[in-house]
Amino acid sequence: MIDTIHSVNIILPLLYxxxxxIYLYDFIKDESKVHNAKRIFLFITLSLHILxxxxxxxxxNHPPITNKFEIFTVLAFCLGFSYFLLELLTxxxxxxxxxxxxxxxxxxxxTIFISDLIEVKEVLRNKLLGIHVVSALGGYSGFTIAAxxxxxxxxxxxxxxxxxxGLIFKRLPSLEILEKLNFYSVVIGFILLTIxxxxxxxxxxxxxPDISYLDPKLISVSIVWLVFGIGILTKLIAKWxxxxxxxxxxxxxxxxxxxxxxxxxxAESFHSFY
Amino acid sequence: MNLxxxxxxxxxxxxxxxxxxxxxxxxxxxxxSLLKNNLLKEGFVLSTxxxxxxxxxxxxxxxxxxxxxxxxxxxxxxENLKFENVESYxxxxxxxHIAKVASGIDSLIIGDSQILSQCKESFRxxxxxxxxxTTTRKLFDVAVRIGKRxxxxxxxxxxxxxxxxxxxxxxxxxxxxxxxxxxxxxGAGETSELAAIHLNSRNIGKITITNRTEEKAxxxxxxxxxxxxxxxxxxxxxHKFDIIISATSSKDFIVSxxxxxxxxxxxxxxxxxIMDIAIPRDIDPKVKNIDNVFYNDIDSLNIIVDQNLQxxxxxxxxxxxxxxxxxxxxxxxxxxxxxxxxxxxxRSFFESIELDELNKIKNKVSDEDFMKLExxxxxxxxxxxxxxxxxxxxxxxxxxxLDKTNIHTSVLxxxxxxxxxxxxGKKEIE
Numbered sequence: 001m002i003d004t005i006h007s008v009n010i011i012l013p014l015l016y017x018x019x020x021x022i023y024l025y026d027f028i029k030d031e032s033k034v035h036n037a038k039r040i041f042l043f044i045t046l047s048l049h050i051l052x053x054x055x056x057x058x059x060x061n062h063p064p065i066t067n068k069f070e071i072f073t074v075l076a077f078c079l080g081f082s083y084f085l086l087e088l089l090t091x092x093x094x095x096x097x098x099x100x101x102x103x104x105x106x107x108x109x110x111t112i113f114i115s116d117l118i119e120v121k122e123v124l125r126n127k128l129l130g131i132h133v134v135s136a137l138g139g140y141s142g143f144t145i146a147a148x149x150x151x152x153x154x155x156x157x158x159x160x161x162x163x164x165x166g167l168i169f170k171r172l173p174s175l176e177i178l179e180k181l182n183f184y185s186v187v188i189g190f191i192l193l194t195i196x197x198x199x200x201x202x203x204x205x206x207x208x209p210d211i212s213y214l215d216p217k218l219i220s221v222s223i224v225w226l227v228f229g230i231g232i233l234t235k236l237i238a239k240w241x242x243x244x245x246x247x248x249x250x251x252x253x254x255x256x257x258x259x260x261x262x263x264x265x266x267a268e269s270f271h272s273f274y
Numbered sequence: 275m276n277l278x279x280x281x282x283x284x285x286x287x288x289x290x291x292x293x294x295x296x297x298x299x300x301x302x303x304x305x306x307s308l309l310k311n312n313l314l315k316e317g318f319v320l321s322t323x324x325x326x327x328x329x330x331x332x333x334x335x336x337x338x339x340x341x342x343x344x345x346x347x348x349x350x351x352x353e354n355l356k357f358e359n360v361e362s363y364x365x366x367x368x369x370x371h372i373a374k375v376a377s378g379i380d381s382l383i384i385g386d387s388q389i390l391s392q393c394k395e396s397f398r399x400x401x402x403x404x405x406x407x408t409t410t411r412k413l414f415d416v417a418v419r420i421g422k423r424x425x426x427x428x429x430x431x432x433x434x435x436x437x438x439x440x441x442x443x444x445x446x447x448x449x450x451x452x453x454x455x456x457x458x459x460x461g462a463g464e465t466s467e468l469a470a471i472h473l474n475s476r477n478i479g480k481i482t483i484t485n486r487t488e489e490k491a492x493x494x495x496x497x498x499x500x501x502x503x504x505x506x507x508x509x510x511x512x513h514k515f516d517i518i519i520s521a522t523s524s525k526d527f528i529v530s531x532x533x534x535x536x537x538x539x540x541x542x543x544x545x546x547x548i549m550d551i552a553i554p555r556d557i558d559p560k561v562k563n564i565d566n567v568f569y570n571d572i573d574s575l576n577i578i579v580d581q582n583l584q585x586x587x588x589x590x591x592x593x594x595x596x597x598x599x600x601x602x603x604x605x606x607x608x609x610x611x612x613x614x615x616x617x618x619x620x621r622s623f624f625e626s627i628e629l630d631e632l633n634k635i636k637n638k639v640s641d642e643d644f645m646k647l648e649x650x651x652x653x654x655x656x657x658x659x660x661x662x663x664x665x666x667x668x669x670x671x672x673x674x675x676l677d678k679t680n681i682h683t684s685v686l687x688x689x690x691x692x693x694x695x696x697x698x699g700k701k702e703i704e
Contacts, residue, residue, distance in 0.1 A: 156447065160444060160447055160448065160568050161562070161568060163570070163574040163577055165577060165578050165581060169447060172447075173450075174446060174447050174448055174449060174450045175447065175448050175449075175545065176448065176449050176450035176451075177450045180450070238542075239542055240542060240543065241542060241543045241544045241545075241566075242543050242544070242545060242566055243543065243565060243566065244543055
């Protein structure tokens with residue numbers, strides 16, 4: 001089985017690259033021939049990726065969340081899968097290349113650096129931790145996708161405003177749809193992050209009796225959660241629209257990335273397992 | 275192929291000249307009957323706002339394009355049109371011109387999608403007026419097929435090529451569900467009407483018209499199932515509209531920067547699309563600096579129109595390829611027309627021998643045996659003629675083998691003495 005895992009580990013970035021190329025080709029050329037082919041390609045890539053994650057879990061007897069590069073491959077999958085669901089639900093197919101690009105990057109880094117980790121801390125084999133991490137990753141995937149749609153919104157907004165009718169104008173869906181996709185991604189990300197935080201609050205004191213609620217990672221995640229929460233409320237209650245809401249999600253995304261970097265790299269935390 | 279025709283179009287004549295020779299449906303019917311009596315055996319007349327075309331197969335060799343032209347100017351009593359304002363076509367050139375017209379690549383706006391239905395209409399009229407026969411009907415089929423293939427297989431009709439359609443294209447990049455949007459049309463002239471009709475065709479949620487003359491606003495509102503609002507009041511309601519289109523003849527701005535700014539504030543940032551197609555402009559162009567206001571005037575929308583026209587121009591070679599394919603097909607069919615009499619005569623010749631021989635033995639065999647013999651001889655003749663008929667058709671369908679086809683047909687005619695043998699078997703077999 002280990003040979004299969006190694007082979008799939010090499011095949012996966014190649015598949016993501018091929019899928020990215022097909023989506024990009026379709027974005028540039030808009031040929032009906034590849035409209036369905038690209039979705040089939042993404043489906044095959046994601047199917048192989050889920051098989052790879054299952055095989056790793058069985059072979060190494062722990063979910064693939066025990067180091068950064070295992071996390072990266074799960075993140076690549078979450079991004080691709082979230083986009084796949086969005087494409088199926090909305091039938092908007094023009095934005096795939098912008099999101100699959102992130103999956104490709106995360107998977108490529110993972111493929112290069114991932115190692116066969118059999119011996120891990122006992123705490124990392126806990127099922128609740130698995131759900132906690134996967135839902136957190138799902139949440140961050142949602143925020144990443146929202147940020148991509150936010151960027152696309154701004155690009156199209158500028159193009160229309162300044163009468164530039166190029167590729168972005170021709171291929172992207174309307175501003176209203178991009179705004180909706182951004183908002184749905186934020187909401188899904190927010191719900192998943194909330195689930196992750198709730199599990200964390202239940203499980204962490206059991207696993208770590210000396211837990212500090214002033215832990216940098218907990219504080220940074222709470223700030224991210226708060227920013228996105230306020231963003232959602234402004235849309236739902238204050239009926240904000242367009243640029244302002246999108247800006248909230250972009251700021252939220254930047255804070256999320258910065259806080260993750262700062263709390264993971266520079267600050268001491270009980271929350272570091274590797 | 276003995277096809278001739280004339281074309282008075284946007285390249286050859288002014289709009290006044292084209293208007294002068296334009297034929298209404300009733301006039302086309304009368305004119306066709308004149309052509310039938312005097313000049314053409316079969317053909318068609320196409321008359322649109324941009325072109326009048328007369329094509330057909332002449333009654334005799336004395337009929338030329340100048341006679342078609344004279345017939346038209348006499349019929350329409352036109353004085354300001356000369357033969358120099360006409361394009362003349364014959365044989366393959368005529369066929370290619372008809373194909374170009376039907377495919378839209380000869381139109382003033384390349385890829386004009388209306389021309390195909392106008393061609394179909396004039397072909398139908400020719401059939402209804404008994405002005406068509408085998409060749410012209412085949413010609414109609416080919417022209418319509420070229421038009422359809424051009425639309426289906428190329429991008430010749432893609433993209434907005436009018437300012438109003440270009441505006442719709444931009445609107446659709448801002449809003450997702452037009453059926454939930456409200457539009458305000460300021461002015462009720464021709465341009466406003468066109469814009470209102472385009473919006474209505476896209477199932478816009480609600481159209482409201484405002485105009486200084488309320489009666490005109492009412493008329494337009496009725497046309498597009500819309501509402502009206504008093505001209506003095508419309509500014510109070512600007513924030514309610516997602517789309518504002520203005521096309522009045524006012525010399526000054528009728529909507530200011532501050533008014534749009536206040537409207538967008540009331541809308542909490544929900545975008546407004548503004549299309550100012552008036553000259554001079556009706557809305558202060560500074561509004562384009564306001565967030566979530568998408569302001570377009572004629573110049574900015576013309577950018578889209580020009581882009582799409584360029585794209586259509588790039589599709590012309592693809593359409594030309596379709597025309598070439600279909601014209602080759604047409605000639606393959608047309609060439610076989612020449613061998614049909616020979617094939618018919620050959621078949622009749624063999625069938626008359628068969629009949630003659632059967633008659634000789636009719637009284638010498640039983641009825642049952644005679645039927646068997648009859649069946650057998652029919653099969654025999656069929657099998658003997660199968661290969662020569664097939665080979666001759668194949669030869670005729672190949673446009674490069676015309677000389678060879680003629681030689682083979684002559685040999686058959688000579689060998690079986692078919693020249694004197696009509697296809698109904700009139701000549702007696704010795």
